[in-house]
Amino acid sequence: MSTPSHRVPVAEQVEELLAAEGPLPIVAAGDPVLRRPAEPFDGQLEPALLARFVEALRRTMHAAPGVGLAAPQVGIGLRIAVLEDPAPVPEEVRRARGxxxxxxxxxxxPSYEPVGGERAAFFEGCLSVPGWQAVVARPxxxxxxxxxxxxxxxxxVVSGWPARIVQHETDHLDGVLYLDRAEPRSLSSHQAVAERWNQPTPEEAARALGFPLPR
Structure with missing residues (x-):
């Protein structure tokens, strides 16, 4: 599906998206909207329309399912994102990944800046790059x-996995995909991650696939 033209007023784009029932279509990598810095939100949507759009983003994120969704991922070039992670993971994973x-x-x-010099590397995926994951080192x-x-x-100040989600979604608003920051040799299918690299940390994957981890 092609994204709405950026020449059409954004409120009209949003109204058109919301006219259909169900989750919004998620834009896949290769669409220019994912590579353009999003426009700062400055009242382009009236409060009622903004609320409807946010709720549609939330429903779409849940249906995907995912833990974050940025407006450009549904073809809307505004600096808006939704986040939510119930974190249904084992205790060992919770401790290792925060x-x-x-x-x-x-x-x-939103914008973010690192606090301190510590970096953490873990596999990430993206709803706009379905079927794949790669290791990304982030503050x-x-x-x-x-x-x-x-x-x-x-x-x-945000830390642990919530900090990773914040960075991932804010990057979308700057036209950056997680693959731009990933270790290329870590690129793995969802199936490979599930079968081989589902450990709490990517150390085993780094040794086997030959990519560095931050020290």
């Missing part, structure tokens, strides 16, 4: 700034 539950939240015009802690859907300022 994967704790992340309640549903909306990020508007373990970041300062997140921006706003929520009600315009309230956000300024906080």
């Amino acid at each position: 994967r704790v539950p992340l309640p549903f939240r909306v990020l508007v015009n 373990a802690r970041v300062r997140l700034t921006g706003a929520d859907e009600h315009g309230r300022a956000v300024d906080e």
